Amino acid sequence: MGDRLVARPDNATALVTGASKGIGAAIAKALAADGWHVAVNYRSDEDGANATVKAIEDAGGKAVALHADVTNGAPDELFKQAEEQLGGPVLALVNNAGVTADGLAIQLDDDAWDRVIGTNLTAAFRLTRRAMRPMIKARYGRIINVASVVGPRANAGQSNYAAAKAGLIGMTKTVAAEVARRGVTVNAVAPGFIETEMTKDIPDAVIEAIPARRVGAPDDVAAAVRFLASDDAAYVTGTTLYVDGGMSA
Amino acid sequence: MAATVTPEAVEKTVVEALPQFGVDESQISRDATFEELDVDSLDLAELSQIIEDEYGVQLKGDDVGKIKTVGDAIDLVVAKSG
Numbered sequence: 222m223g224d225r226l227v228a229r230p231d232n233a234t235a236l237v238t239g240a241s242k243g244i245g246a247a248i249a250k251a252l253a254a255d256g257w258h259v260a261v262n263y264r265s266d267e268d269g270a271n272a273t274v275k276a277i278e279d280a281g282g283k284a285v286a287l288h289a290d291v292t293n294g295a296p297d298e299l300f301k302q303a304e305e306q307l308g309g310p311v312l313a314l315v316n317n318a319g320v321t322a323d324g325l326a327i328q329l330d331d332d333a334w335d336r337v338i339g340t341n342l343t344a345a346f347r348l349t350r351r352a353m354r355p356m357i358k359a360r361y362g363r364i365i366n367v368a369s370v371v372g373p374r375a376n377a378g379q380s381n382y383a384a385a386k387a388g389l390i391g392m393t394k395t396v397a398a399e400v401a402r403r404g405v406t407v408n409a410v411a412p413g414f415i416e417t418e419m420t421k422d423i424p425d426a427v428i429e430a431i432p433a434r435r436v437g438a439p440d441d442v443a444a445a446v447r448f449l450a451s452d453d454a455a456y457v458t459g460t461t462l463y464v465d466g467g468m469s470a
Numbered sequence: 471m472a473a474t475v476t477p478e479a480v481e482k483t484v485v486e487a488l489p490q491f492g493v494d495e496s497q498i499s500r501d502a503t504f505e506e507l508d509v510d511s512l513d514l515a516e517l518s519q520i521i522e523d524e525y526g527v528q529l530k531g532d533d534v535g536k537i538k539t540v541g542d543a544i545d546l547v548v549a550k551s552g
Contacts, residue, residue: 357516399512 227361227404228452229256232309235363235450236260236300238291238348239318241269243417244367247439248315249273251447253282257313260303261286264318283307291318291344296351310355313363313450316345316389326380334381341385346392349407353400362405363450366393367442370413370465386411390461397459406458408449412442413465433466472526475551480525480544487520488540500541507540517543527551 234257240249241263250273253259259277261284263270270286277284285306289299303311320340322333349364356362371379372386390409397407414423414436428436445464448454463469473479481500489495491513498507504514514537518529527550537543 354519357512357519403512403516 230309230312230359230361232258232307233312233361234258234260234303234307234309235313235315236262236303236311236348236352237315237317238262238344239264240273240315241266241286242273244412244415244439244442245315245317246273246276247443248317248367248446249284250276250280250282251440251443252313252315252450253277253284254280255447255451257450258282258307258309259284260299260307260311262289262291262299262318264288264290291348292339294347296348300351300355304355310359311352312356312359312361313365314348314352315365315367315446315450316348317367318344319367319385321379321382323378323382325378329381337381338385338388341382342388342392345389349392349396353396353405356405357400357403360404362400362403363454364393364396364405364407365446365449366390366407366409367446368393368409368411368461370411370463370468373411373461374469393461394459401458404455406449406454408454408458409461410442410445410449411461411463411465411469413437413463413468415439415442415464431466431468432470435466437464437466473524475525475527475548477544477548480521480547483521483524484517484540484544487517491516498540500544501539503539504537504543514543521547525551 235252237245237249239245240261249259249261261270261273274284274286287302300311322337345366366389368389369386372383393407393409414420416436442464445462485498488498491509493507514534518534522528527547537546
């Protein structure tokens with residue numbers, strides 16, 4: 222018989238990067254609704270992060286806004302603050318912070334390449350490496366990487382973003398295999414076109430190409446993350462859950 | 471505050487840590503190899519983390535790759551602390 226593994230410990234903290242708005246804010250709220258204490262990380266939008274925290278608290282949850290630029294290479298302080306201010310170990314990490322710097326590959330400069338890889342892939346790795354410590358100790362952990370349909374499939378003008386997101390999916394699979402026997406799951410979600418500031422100028426022709434004929438909402442992605450972070454997903458690891466209205470079908 | 475590294479203290483830490491990876495306590499000796507004890511690379515990474523938390527001694531992947539026996543691990547920690 223396969224045993225269903227241990228339940229989420231009390232006071233477990235979830236750290237969501239880039240959670241001041243859009244998909245990250247929706248994920249933070251969804252995890253809080255599921256009982257996680259949530260560290261709402263932001264880089265520049267303090268008001269947005271505070272609004273996310275307030276929404277969580279108004280709904281009876283526990284959250285704190287934590288400033289950190291995830292690309293600075295030193296996530297220790299962020300984890301310490303999360304654990305101290307929320308009173309429990311970080312047992313869920315959602316690598317959501319992301320940037321774009323689009324351009325056709327022939328014209329894409331090194332800075333645009335480095336910035337996108339640095340934030341979307343390298344920072345996610347460093348946070349993942351740090352997060353595994355308390356998770357392995359607790360024999361419980363959930364790492365969820367917010368990837369994209371771009372990466373597994375082409376999107377002209379986003380070679381840097383596609384490389385980072387495809388890399389994130391590759392990293393997800395290998396890290397999942399490394400830590401699966403410690404009760405730590407590592408998964409990705411791959412949103413399609415979701416209505417956020419990053420995607421506000423989607424042409425109608427693109428929407429026509431989505432089988433669902435509409436863009437998704439941040440809450441659609443948040444629901445997938447909420448599932449992957451739950452005890453119900455204890456046996457789901459190394460996978461990528463597409464939330465894309467059928468784009469990748 | 472990190473604990474003081476002595477061969478005896480590190481040995482105690484290692485011996486106490488190994489059973490949580492499924493190692494039979496009676497099999498543990500300085501000469502026992504991690505292979506014999508069925509201690510794999512993830513177990514060693516976790517043991518490194520326990521050592522670091524206790525003594526503040528960081529063991530990198532390269533260091534851990536070289537050790538074969540329980541005694542090697544203890545000696546490495548003692549050497550790295552000096």
